[in-house]
Amino acid sequence: MPVAPRPCADPDCRGRHAPAERVALAIALCGERGVQLTKLRRQILELLWESGRPTGAYDLIAALKRRDARPIGPPTVYRALEFLIAQGLASKIESRNAYVACTHPERGQESLFFICSSCGTSVELEDQRLVHLISEDAARMGFRPTRRVVEVEGTCARCAASDAT
Amino acid sequence: MPVAPRPCADPDCRGRHAPAERVALAIALCGERGVQLTKLRRQILELLWESGRPTGAYDLIAALKRRDARPIGPPTVYRALEFLIAQGLASKIESRNAYVACTHPERGQESLFFICSSCGTSVELEDQRLVHLISEDAARMGFRPTRRVVEVEGTCARCAASDAT
DNA sequence: TCGCTCAGCGTTATAGTATAACATATGAAA
DNA sequence: TTTCATATGTTATACTATAACGCTGAGCGA
Numbered sequence: 001m002p003v004a005p006r007p008c009a010d011p012d013c014r015g016r017h018a019p020a021e022r023v024a025l026a027i028a029l030c031g032e033r034g035v036q037l038t039k040l041r042r043q044i045l046e047l048l049w050e051s052g053r054p055t056g057a058y059d060l061i062a063a064l065k066r067r068d069a070r071p072i073g074p075p076t077v078y079r080a081l082e083f084l085i086a087q088g089l090a091s092k093i094e095s096r097n098a099y100v101a102c103t104h105p106e107r108g109q110e111s112l113f114f115i116c117s118s119c120g121t122s123v124e125l126e127d128q129r130l131v132h133l134i135s136e137d138a139a140r141m142g143f144r145p146t147r148r149v150v151e152v153e154g155t156c157a158r159c160a161a162s163d164a165t
Numbered sequence: 166m167p168v169a170p171r172p173c174a175d176p177d178c179r180g181r182h183a184p185a186e187r188v189a190l191a192i193a194l195c196g197e198r199g200v201q202l203t204k205l206r207r208q209i210l211e212l213l214w215e216s217g218r219p220t221g222a223y224d225l226i227a228a229l230k231r232r233d234a235r236p237i238g239p240p241t242v243y244r245a246l247e248f249l250i251a252q253g254l255a256s257k258i259e260s261r262n263a264y265v266a267c268t269h270p271e272r273g274q275e276s277l278f279f280i281c282s283s284c285g286t287s288v289e290l291e292d293q294r295l296v297h298l299i300s301e302d303a304a305r306m307g308f309r310p311t312r313r314v315v316e317v318e319g320t321c322a323r324c325a326a327s328d329a330t
Numbered sequence: 331t332c333g334c335t336c337a338g339c340g341t342t343a344t345a346g347t348a349t350a351a352c353a354t355a356t357g358a359a360a
Numbered sequence: 361t362t363t364c365a366t367a368t369g370t371t372a373t374a375c376t377a378t379a380a381c382g383c384t385g386a387g388c389g390a
Contacts, residue, residue, distance in 0.1 A: 038339090073342085143320070262347060
């Protein structure tokens with residue numbers, strides 16, 4: 001029995017979903033939207049989910065080559081990433097020039113990311129209060145936001161614990 | 166009479182200070198801190214202040230060459246930028262791979278940036294509520310932040326007005 | 331069936347951003 | 361003067377991203 005996509009209403013799930021389940025959601029969602037989640041695009045989304053951390057485009061190229069013996073050029077990967085981002089399935093982590101799978105493509109891309117300097121994992125969070133604050137600040141100066149980049153670098157709980165050992 | 170640095174207590178000044186005055190402040194501050202704001206570093210800071218928008222490292226190299234007929238290599242510029250950032254005098258805009266002068270080096274680097282897609286100018290804002298929110302979210306999951314990147318891309322009031330014409 | 335179109339992908343070359351590694355200079359302290 | 365630390369210069373190269381053009385295959389109407 002194939003994995004079924006499951007709606008998630010928890011804004012604090014912190015991205016904790018089974019990769020296969022989220023990929024199934026992506027497939028369903030792209031079907032609804034009438035856009036093509038091709039094999040390449042799906043593979044890249046899977047790689048992002050499996051890695052669980054911001055992954056560089058060239059790392060993806062290397063991973064595809066390992067997995068498939070398929071040599072993919074940079075433009076091909078960048079185009080796939082562009083698609084995934086446009087569909088809300090992935091996001092670029094600007095402070096790392098790297099890409100992560102997004103947890104809730106069915107909702108807007110209004111999340112912030114916490115990235116651990118030590119282990120490299122990232123956690124996605126949605127916080128409407130933050131979005132509102134930014135909108136408020138923007139409105140005060142007549143600025144119309146089109147994109148928010150909120151990335152917090154630091155040490156995750158797990159790494160902090162193992163450092164303290 | 167030389168320009169004197171003037172303290173600024175307005176968290177909403179939006180970076181509206183005379184470049185020369187802010188550079189004077191930087192000189193004073195580096196003196197107090199016992200670090201060297203060398204000619205090169207000062208020149209780069211001036212260029213950032215004069216530009217008023219996120220400026221790429223290679224643009225700075227070109228500008229220095231125009232101004233001084235001085236050919237500077239990338240490592241030299243990147244090292245100067247590293248210094249300015251460490252001193253809170255400048256900040257990297259991650260979403261643009263570019264650098265801006267910072268308004269309040271005497272305070273922490275807890276600001277967010279609004280960058281206009283149309284004219285390229287950026288406005289720096291301090292919002293403690295935002296910092297608190299992020300800290301709160303981080304604390305809930307045991308994450309210890311070391312750096313916050315908050316960049317908002319959009320259209321500034323001026324460009325919105327001229328578009329509407 | 332044929333040929334058209336269009337989206338997606340492949341390929342080559344190159345642009346743009348950043349750093350490693352090592353050499354030189356400069357100035358203050360011993 | 362020697363020594364040391366800090367800053368800058370130089371060369372080469374790594375890493376990130378895109379332009380430009382060509383190929384292919386699926387869908388569609390003539």
